[in-house]
Amino acid sequence: MLKTVKQVMLAGSMLAVAMTAASADDIVVGSAAGITGPIAELVAPIVAGRELAAKHVNEQGGLLDGDTLVLAHADSQCDPTAGVDAGNKLVNIEQSVAIIGASCSGATNGMVQSVTIPAGVMSISDSATAPSITELDDNDLVFRVAASDAYQGVALAQLAINAGYTKLAMTFSNDDYNAGIASVFEQAFKDLGGEITGSQMHEPEKQSYRSELSTLSGGGAEGLALFAYYGSSGITIVRNSLENGLFGKFLAADGMFDTSVIEQIGADALRGNIMITQAASDDANVSYQAYAAAYGPAYESQGYAASAPYAAHGYDAAFLVALAIEKAGSTDRAAMSAALREVASGPGTVIRPGEWAKAKAAIAAGEDINYEGAVGNNDFDANGDVTGMFSVNTVGDGEGYTTDLIR
């Protein structure tokens, strides 16, 4: 029995050696994502976005001399240790030209600091939003198409002031994402003249948040600013607040943006009472529509919507990496970041999601190109960050969200 096991394992490892070596016509781009772990549900539509971009590239002529863009997936689990392990595999075993990811800020921080920056590999994250990534000493190798929390927190604070709120209570889930955005919001709201009557950190996955909420409700706040993932604590907090009459108005960031919030709380209770900001995507924008028209039908059967958080970012990140490879004209890792900057911002022929053939032709003709992505213009600043765009989602007359872009 043991002998067989040994043989199987040996055969497996030999196969691995034989088969992970990419064939001559494959260009491998690493895709690190928190496929398992705490945000697995959010990650699946994002990875689908990356795959859709790869499909567009391959259908419309492929990379360089008709080479196939292959995404090599590795599981960064939303954990720094796993992020480093995933990065090591993508850089060394898969020999990735560049890396998309990782998903969570912690995993991204570990992966880029320990693996990809020392190895000189460019990475572009589609959902890591921690402000600390801006400050990395990265030799211009770390980019992201997801806006730093610093921007979304300010956008939500401005929205609250515009809606007439002056006194808010605040609670946030104690994880890297929600704690980050909450601290930015708190500062921005105070700077704009608002008052935070109380702030409570909460641990996710608790059965009830009544005690935290009743403490917060004592301060005379007009509403609750809620920073949490909908599944792990957000819905419970809204339900507890409404059941006990503690809070009736809610402001939230994109961890709460999901239709299950409406399904579980009920549209009537939320109508006019909740505002959720989301990193978005201008629905009226031609680029977004091009992306959504391709994403929607393709993933409908899996239950992924084009508007899923960061799915469009996943698409843009993968498409940008493909453009950078095409622009560089080679798979030389060192050429990627300069090429990425060239294709991401103007001037040049405007390229929109799905327009791979057009981009390929323009680059072949020696023209400059400017990718206007599904999530915005993707013009990177000196730190490799984008300012991003945000939408505000409210519950309208129907049973779903009404989305308006913040301009």
Next chain:
Amino acid sequence: MEQLYGYFLYSLSLLTFGGIYAILCLGLNIQWGFTGLFNAGVAGFFAIGAYVSAILTAPESPRHLGGYDLPIPVGVFIAMVVCVPVAWAIGRVCIRLRSDYLAIATLGIAEIIRLVFKNELWATNGARGVSFVPKPFEAWDSPWDQIAMALVVLVIVALLYIAIELARTSPWGRLMAAIREDEPAALAAGKNVERFRLEAFVIGAVVMALGGAMMAHYIKFVDPKMAEPLKATFLVWVMLIAGGSGNNKGAILGAMLLWFIWSITETIAPIIIPDSFAHVVYPFHLVASWFLPEAWMATPIAPDPVTGLDSWDSKAPFLRVFLIGLALQIVLQKFSSGILPEQRLQSLADTDDASARAARSSPS
């Protein structure tokens, strides 16, 4: 050629990670393997080592305590020193508890330590973690930086192995074995059992802190997720049990083997499981989705409509967890006392082996 070079670099990272887990395993082996202390709080000492060393060596930042800019060896040393009073205080309170009670107490304390690091924002930046932790030799050119890092970790493992092996065969080690096998007898021989148990607990904890500090410097980043019990406590336990508790070689082997399996299966899983397997699984998944809550079914294994079966790749990580469980089952069923069972010291082996073993496996 580049591919081979890639495998070489990857094997260095395997050795470094495996070595760091081996350090943790050796620490646990002192506590459980020799002395029989059921410490389920490895993660707590791991976290102390990681955070103390990270904060002492990281550059100044407005996000957390820091700016001490100490050299890495000094940071690691202080982290180990800090662990002494903490482990002593915990041990002082808990050490009298027997096996499973000690496990519950230490598990709880490790969670307290992790939550302190997670919630004391001024010192640790909370859930967002400490960045810019320096890594030894990072200024060197590749691959020498990675070779040096792996070597340092392996040298530490080797030195620990020699030291712990010497301790094991010394009178001190025999006394530990005596306490584990038959505590009343050790007491009757006039030994201060509680003091020696406490000694083993503190020494083991300090070794764990060393492992935590090395992890922080290798990853260059620390956050509270790294000290979650699943990764930092139970994985270490599984490594020790699979390798052979009580045997230092077994502890190192278990750590290396399990980390290799954990890391390599991700690359192998999509290959050894044929794509057509997705079609085989799908009907079962569909049927299961009629009975199970929707939340459990968040990741359908349906063949991907866009990319054909490519997305199976992205679902393989879920299967990997299952494969590791399966591998563990096989190892534990085949080798019930670990791959390398404990080599019993001569003087103990002379006594009635069967009764000693029975005494050891009974709950108190």
